[in-house]
Amino acid sequence: MRAEQDDASALLDGLDLDTLLTALTRSRGYEAALRDPPGRRGWSDAVPGSISFLDLDQRIERLSRLLALNKGQPGASVAILAPLGPEAIVSMMAALRAGLSPLMLPLHANELELLKLIEASGAVMALGVSRVGSQRPLMTLRNLAMRTFGTRFVGGFGPDIPDGVAPLDMLMTNPALQPLPPVTQRPALQVTEGVSLQGPFTLSERELLGKALDISRALKPAVSSRIVTTLIGGDLAALASGPAMAMLAGLELLPLGLFSLGDLQACIEGGRSVHLVLPGAMEPALAHSRLASHPALASLVFVQRGAREDPAVGRPDIAIVDIEVSSPADIAVVRRQGPALA
Numbered sequence: 001m002r003a004e005q006d007d008a009s010a011l012l013d014g015l016d017l018d019t020l021l022t023a024l025t026r027s028r029g030y031e032a033a034l035r036d037p038p039g040r041r042g043w044s045d046a047v048p049g050s051i052s053f054l055d056l057d058q059r060i061e062r063l064s065r066l067l068a069l070n071k072g073q074p075g076a077s078v079a080i081l082a083p084l085g086p087e088a089i090v091s092m093m094a095a096l097r098a099g100l101s102p103l104m105l106p107l108h109a110n111e112l113e114l115l116k117l118i119e120a121s122g123a124v125m126a127l128g129v130s131r132v133g134s135q136r137p138l139m140t141l142r143n144l145a146m147r148t149f150g151t152r153f154v155g156g157f158g159p160d161i162p163d164g165v166a167p168l169d170m171l172m173t174n175p176a177l178q179p180l181p182p183v184t185q186r187p188a189l190q191v192t193e194g195v196s197l198q199g200p201f202t203l204s205e206r207e208l209l210g211k212a213l214d215i216s217r218a219l220k221p222a223v224s225s226r227i228v229t230t231l232i233g234g235d236l237a238a239l240a241s242g243p244a245m246a247m248l249a250g251l252e253l254l255p256l257g258l259f260s261l262g263d264l265q266a267c268i269e270g271g272r273s274v275h276l277v278l279p280g281a282m283e284p285a286l287a288h289s290r291l292a293s294h295p296a297l298a299s300l301v302f303v304q305r306g307a308r309e310d311p312a313v314g315r316p317d318i319a320i321v322d323i324e325v326s327s328p329a330d331i332a333v334v335r336r337q338g339p340a341l342a
Helices: 002-012 017-028 040-044 053-068 086-097 111-121 137-147 205-219 236-249 261-268 280-287
Strands: 032-035 050-052 077-081 101-104 125-129 153-157 189-191 201-203 226-229 252-255 274-279 297-303 319-327 330-337
Touching (some): 017 205, 032 053, 205 236, 205 297, 236 252, 236 330, 274 280, 280 297
Parallel strands (some): 226 274
Antiparallel strands (some): 189 201
C-alpha cells in the first residue's frame, strides 16, 4: 500500500488540469475532448456539438482573459451554476488558469441556500448557463448578485441572456482580451456537500487528480474509449470520475447534463467502448434493463451505492467500481468486480 501511494505521488508531481490539457492539445489537438448528448437542445436551447482538445484550450484561454478584466485578487472565488458539461468545465478551468478559485454550486439548491454558499466563499464573480430544463440559472445568479455586494460580475453562456448579465459566448470572441496576470500558485477548487449543502470545502487539483488516478487504475481505460457520465453536479465524485479522469487518461467525455434515457442509449452507441458513471441508486434499474448487457460497456462506476441488497449487474466480464463519499473532500474508490488487472 505504501509503495502504491509513493508511486501515485510521483505520477502526480507537477501535474494540474492545465498541464494535462496542454499535453493533450499538443498530441491530439483535433480529437474530441467533450461531446454533447444528442438531445441537449431540448433542455438547454443550445445546439449539441463536440469540442476538440485544441478548441477546449482556446475557450478556456479566452474566458480566463475575460475574467482577468475584473481584476479579482489572486485566489478570489468564482461561483459556477451549471450542470457538469462544457460550460462548467470551461468555467472551472478558466478560473484556475486566471488564478481564481472556482466554486461549484449545486443546481438543486434554492436561492437562499445558494446565497449562503456564495457569501461564505466571498465570490466576486458568478458564471452560469441560461437554461437547464425549467430552471433559469442566470436569472438566479443575477438575483443573488443584487443581494451580495461582493459579486460584481455575472456572465452567462447560452442563447437567452437576461439584462444585467454579460453574454460570454459573444464576449469571448473579442481578440483584444485582457492579458493574464502571472499565476504563482494554483488556487484550490471549492465543492459543496450534496445533501446538507454545507460548505464550501476546499480541494486541491492534486487531490482531485489523485482520486481520478485511483478510478483510472481500477478501470484501466483504453485511449479509444469514452466516459459517459450521468452525474450533473460538481462535487468531488463527479469531477474525479468525469473531467479529471478524462484529462488524466486522455479520454473523450460525454456528460448528459440532464438525465434522459434516450440520450443515454444514444451515447452508448457509436462503436466506442464506454465507461458509464451512474448514481448508486440507479444500479437496480440498470440491472433490469437491456443496457446492462450492451456490448459497448467496458466498465460501470456507481457513486454512493452504500450497503444495498438490490440486484447487481451480472457482467463478470467488465469492471465495476464503487465510489463512496466519506466527506465533501474525500471519496473511497473500491473495485467491486471485473477481469484480473494486468
